[in-house]
Amino acid sequence: MEEKQQRAQTGGITLPRVNEFGLTFEPHDVVHEDVIVPLIDGVPLTEWLELHDDPSFSGVRREDLDAEPFRPGKAKLVLGCDCGIASCGPLVARITADGTTIVWDSFRRPHRGGRVYDELGPFRFDRADYEKLVLELG
Numbered sequence: 001m002e003e004k005q006q007r008a009q010t011g012g013i014t015l016p017r018v019n020e021f022g023l024t025f026e027p028h029d030v031v032h033e034d035v036i037v038p039l040i041d042g043v044p045l046t047e048w049l050e051l052h053d054d055p056s057f058s059g060v061r062r063e064d065l066d067a068e069p070f071r072p073g074k075a076k077l078v079l080g081c082d083c084g085i086a087s088c089g090p091l092v093a094r095i096t097a098d099g100t101t102i103v104w105d106s107f108r109r110p111h112r113g114g115r116v117y118d119e120l121g122p123f124r125f126d127r128a129d130y131e132k133l134v135l136e137l138g
C-alpha cells in the first residue's frame with residue numbers, strides 16, 4: 001500500500017524505503033531574509049506541495065519555528081504561508097520517532113478549509129542523520 005502511494009507521487013519511479021532529509025535556506029519573495037525549507041530526497045518540500053497543486057507554502061524563519069523545531073509531535077510546523085506570515089496558513093505534519101527512524105506523515109493545513117494531504121508521505125528518515133541536522137537549528 002505504501003509503496004503504491006510512493007510510486008504514485010513520483011510518476012512511476014519507486015523510491016527507496018528510507019528518504020533523505022535535508023534543510024536548505026533560500027530567499028523569500030516577501031520576507032527579506034532567508035527562510036528554512038526542508039528537503040526530502042533533495043527536493044524542497046515546497047516543490048512536493050506544488051506536485052499536489054498547492055503552491056501556497058514557503059519556508060519559515062527560525063523564529064517562526066518553536067523551541068524544538070522538527071522534533072516529534074502531533075502537528076509540527078514544517079512550512080509557512082507564502083505571504084510571509086508563517087502562522088497564516090501553515091503546513092503541519094505528524095513527526096514520530098520510531099527506533100532508528102523518523103517518520104513524517106499526516107500532512108495538513110489546519111487553516112483555510114483544513115486541507116489534508118493524505119497522498120503526501122509517509123517519509124522515513126534515518127534518525128541519526130536527521131537529528132544531527134535538526135539540532136544545528138537549536
Ligand SMILES: [Zn+2]
Pocket residue numbers: 081082083084085088089
Ligand atoms: Zn498567508
